[in-house]
Amino acid sequence: MKTRVTEILGTEYPIIQGGMAWVAEHHLAAAVSNAGGLGIIGAASAPAEVVREEIRKCKELTDKPFGVNIMLLNPNAEEVARIVVEEGVKVVTTGAGDPAKFMPMWKEAGVKVFPVVASVALAKLMERAGADGIIAEGMESGGHIGHTTTFALVPQVVDAVHVPVVAAGGIADGRGFAAAFMLGAEAVQMGTRFVAAKESIVHPNFKEKIFKAKDIDSTVTGMSTGHPVRCLRNKMSKEYLRLEKEGADFMELEKLTLGSLRKAVIDGDVSNGTLMAGQIAGLVKKEMSCREIIEEIMGQAETLLGEKR
Numbered sequence: 083m084k085t086r087v088t089e090i091l092g093t094e095y096p097i098i099q100g101g102m103a104w105v106a107e108h109h110l111a112a113a114v115s116n117a118g119g120l121g122i123i124g125a126a127s128a129p130a131e132v133v134r135e136e137i138r139k140c141k142e143l144t145d146k147p148f149g150v151n152i153m154l155l156n157p158n159a160e161e162v163a164r165i166v167v168e169e170g171v172k173v174v175t176t177g178a179g180d181p182a183k184f185m186p187m188w189k190e191a192g193v194k195v196f197p198v199v200a201s202v203a204l205a206k207l208m209e210r211a212g213a214d215g216i217i218a219e220g221m222e223s224g225g226h227i228g229h230t231t232t233f234a235l236v237p238q239v240v241d242a243v244h245v246p247v248v249a250a251g252g253i254a255d256g257r258g259f260a261a262a263f264m265l266g267a268e269a270v271q272m273g274t275r276f277v278a279a280k281e282s283i284v285h286p287n288f289k290e291k292i293f294k295a296k297d298i299d300s301t302v303t304g305m306s307t308g309h310p311v312r313c314l315r316n317k318m319s320k321e322y323l324r325l326e327k328e329g330a331d332f333m334e335l336e337k338l339t340l341g342s343l344r345k346a347v348i349d350g351d352v353s354n355g356t357l358m359a360g361q362i363a364g365l366v367k368k369e370m371s372c373r374e375i376i377e378e379i380m381g382q383a384e385t386l387l388g389e390k391r
Contacts, residue, residue, distance in 0.1 A: 083095060083383075083384065085268035085269060087215055090194050090214055091147055091194065092147045093118060093119060093146070094118030095118040095376055096248075096268060096269035096270065097114075097118075097120070097272065097380075098120045098248060098250075098272075099111065099114040099120065099121050099372075100124075100223075101122040101123070101150070101177075103126035103225075104126065104343050105124065106121075106123055106124030106151065106276075107123060107136055107283060108123060108136045108140035109282075109283060110283070111123045111140050111148045111149075112148065113281035113371070113372040114148075114276065114376070115147060116144050116146055116373070117372045117373035117375075117377070118146075120147060120173060121144070122150065122173075123137060123149070123151070124150075124151045125151060125153065125159075126151075126153060126156070127158070128158075129158065130158045130162050133165055137150065137165070137166075137171060147172055147173060148171070148173070150162070150171050150173075150175075151174075151175045151177065152166070152174060152181075153178045154177070154179025154180065154181060155178040155179045159179070163187065166193060172193060174194070174196070175195075175196045175198060175217060176195065176198065178226070181195060181213075182211040182212075195212065195213050195214055196214060196216065197211075197216060198219050198271075199217065199218060199219070200218075200219055200220075200221075201228060201230065201235075202235075202239055205218065205239045205247075206242055206243060209244065215245050215269075216239060216243055216245055216247050217247075217248040217271050218240075218247055218249060220250070220252060221251065222251040222312075222360050222361040222362065223273060223360045224277075224358040224359040224360040225312065225358040226309065229310075231252075232249060232250070232252045232253070232262075233261075233265065236267055240265065240266030246268040246269070247266060248267060248268070248269040248270060249262035249265065249269075249270050253270045253275075254272065254362040255378075256378070256380070256383035256384075256386060257386065258270070273360060274292065274359045274360040275362070276372065276375070277292065278293065278366050279369070279370065279372050279375060280369050281371065281372055284347050285348060287352045288346050288347060288352060291314055291316075291352050291359075292359055292363045292366050293366060293368060293369075295363035299314055299363065300313065300359060300361050300363060301314075301315050301319050303319055304322075305326070306326045313358050314359050314363065316352055316353055316354075316357060317353040317354060318339075318353065318354045319357075321338060322338055325338065342355050343358060
């Protein structure tokens with residue numbers, strides 16, 4: 083299936099893996115790229131040289147295109163932005179900030195830039211800054227979220243910009259893929275589905291929580307701080323929400339979540355860790371390889387959209 087996004091990215095399929103902190107490392111990124119999608123290394127707050135090493139390890143596992151996700155508010159964002167160019171990475175996705183100051187450097191190096199946005203206003207701003215495409219992420223997604231649903235956000239962003247739009251948030255199968263395309267998207271980005279992939283380094287305890295999740299098992303913490311995060315309900319999230327309700331200040335809440343994503347992903351602490359996952363977790367029932375995931379989704383989507391392989 084060819085779209086403007088596959089042409090820009092050089093991928094076989096219009097599927098992008100989310101750049102999830104602690105989760106999106108070289109094994110997962112390479113597996114997604116080898117399966118025909120676009121794998122992403124999540125730079126998050128990792129030291130810049132660690133990101134460089136992740137890029138080099140990914141190159142050892144795949145000769146397909148892959149990208150790096152850069153959180154622009156992190157102190158090391160500028161160094162990571164340069165490393166992307168130095169290492170010849172051809173795609174960057176961005177979040178938490180404005181990539182405009184890096185655009186000239188990236189454009190000169192031929193880097194394609196797809197910012198993640200949660201509003202039409204931000205989508206327009208990113209297009210003016212020189213973005214090659216826009217990832218419109220609805221609040222159904224796991225991790226840091228905006229306030230508009232994917233179903234409402236995507237068509238409004240599509241109407242507002244001229245560059246291709248990628249739909250993200252609440253997509254886990256061919257039905258979600260087909261729905262996104264009917265809304266005007268030309269690709270999808272998925273996070274939760276790949277968290278549970280065979281190649282994902284996520285602890286089995288975390289994956290099992292996703293497999294057992296029901297439709298109502300996610301919640302949103304941090305609404306009072308202006309930094310809402312969607313995760314699966316557990317002991318930590320319940321305590322966080324209790325403190326929020328009682329009017330706890332930002333620092334008290336931050337103490338509760340400090341290192342909590344690593345606890346969940348690496349240590350498998352599903353009681354005290356932050357189990358970042360989207361509302362779509364209830365559709366993910368078993369561990370599959372990235373290739374199996376992508377082929378299943380594309381098969382379902384092509385049938386629904388009337389495409390032929």
